[in-house]
Structures are given as C-alpha cells and as structure tokens.
Amino acid sequence: MVLCADGTLYTGWTFDLAARVEAHNLGRGARYTAGRRPVRLVFSERLPSKGDALRRELAIKRMSRQEKERLAAERIGVPLVSPGEGGL
Template identity: 55%
Template sequence: MTEADHVVYVLECADGSLYTGYTTDLERRVAEHDAGEGAKYTRGRAPVELRYHERYESRSAAMSREYEIKQLSRREKERLVGLE
C-alpha cells in the first residue's frame, strides 16, 4: 500500500441516514454499499452517496478517526460533511 491508502468515509443513505466506515479502496467499497453487498446497515438503504472522506497513512489512525466520527451527534456529522 502507498501513503494515505487508509480511508474513513461517510455515506448518505437513501433514507437520509449517515453511515461511517473504513476502507483501503474507496471506489470499490462505495460500489459494494450501492450493490447491497456492503455493511449490514446499508443493505436496503441504497442508493448511497459518498458525502465525505479523509485519508490516513496508517490503519490505526484511520480506525481512530472512524470511531471519533461515529461518536458525533447527527448534527455534528451533518456539519462535518457539509449537509448543514
């Protein structure tokens, strides 16, 4: 893997909910979510739209940031991704 191959992303689901995840291949992972093959949460909530992502050099940094984002309130997440 090259530098900054670890990605934390936020999707907006068809029902308006926000989903946060981690991947090493953003394009592939968003396609999986759209096809109903991603996380259990996003199945049945397609189509999804990528709203935000951040790249990190290490898996641990990305996983820490994913956790931080998941702890935010809905309003804070909307601010982060530019929906507010």
C-alpha cells in the same frame, strides 16, 4: 461517510474508497447499508494508517448528527441535505 437513501449516515473505513461505495450500492457492503440503497459519498479523508483510520471512524461515529453534517459541509462546501429535502 455515506448518506443512505433513508437519510441516515453510515461511517466506515476502507483501503479502496470507490470500490467500497460501489459495494454498498450493490448490497455487498455493510449490512446496515444493504437495505438503505442507494448511498452517496458525502465525506472522506485519507489517513496514514489503518489504526489512524479506525480511531477516526470511532470518533466520527461518536459525533452527533449535527456534527457529522457540519463535517461533511465543511469538506464539500455545501450543506448536507437529506433525501426528500432537495439540494445535493
């Protein structure tokens, strides 16, 4: 999950996390993130299969903003703060 420059969260899956985040920041990732650069990784997890990753992606996309922020904060140990609010 990445935090976009406009404060929105984008969730996706990939085989190569570093390359995917770089692609988003170069405007070659998802259309959604192309106009919302730069993006910053705020949550990731490794899953055993593509199928598991796709199911987890869907589950996260169905979460509320608050649930996504809680998920990210639990993983990185600090609250997720949107751009313009200070913090991360």
